[in-house]
Amino acid sequence: MPENSADERDYGYFRGEGGTVFRLDLPVHETIAERIAKKEIHRVNEDGTPFVEAEPEAAPASAPPSSAPKAAWVAWAVSQGADQATAEAMTKLNLIGEYGGGE
Numbered sequence: 001m002p003e004n005s006a007d008e009r010d011y012g013y014f015r016g017e018g019g020t021v022f023r024l025d026l027p028v029h030e031t032i033a034e035r036i037a038k039k040e041i042h043r044v045n046e047d048g049t050p051f052v053e054a055e056p057e058a059a060p061a062s063a064p065p066s067s068a069p070k071a072a073w074v075a076w077a078v079s080q081g082a083d084q085a086t087a088e089a090m091t092k093l094n095l096i097g098e099y100g101g102g103e
Contacts, residue, residue, distance in 0.1 A: 013051070015044045026088065027070075033089035043085050053084050063100035073099070 010026040014036075021044055024032065035041045043051040064072040073095040077087040080099050087095065 013044050013046050013048075014041050015048060016041055021046070021048045027091060028089045030091070030094075033086065036089050037083070037086050066096055070095070076100070 070092040
């Protein structure tokens with residue numbers, strides 16, 4: 001079975017400017033990530049209630065290697081001051097480029 005088949009994809013719910021709640025695959029496209037960063041789109045639960053992030057894991061002591069999973073890079077970016085939703089919306093390559101080389 002191919003990786004990230006339709007049943008295995010991560011997704012989230014977001015509320016747009018008009019108040020409509022819609023579902024998007026994660027990570028979101030770069031243009032959507034920019035709109036999230038600008039607070040034009042907000043992550044919500046399926047029923048439209050505010051989305052509450054799970055408790056973050058302990059911050060890593062140093063940048064992960066570039067081969068580490070994206071989740072490790074998101075945790076590193078958040079430990080360096082990034083917004084959780086914005087970091088999750090970024091691609092792994094963008095996280096590596098902005099928050100360190102790892103190796």
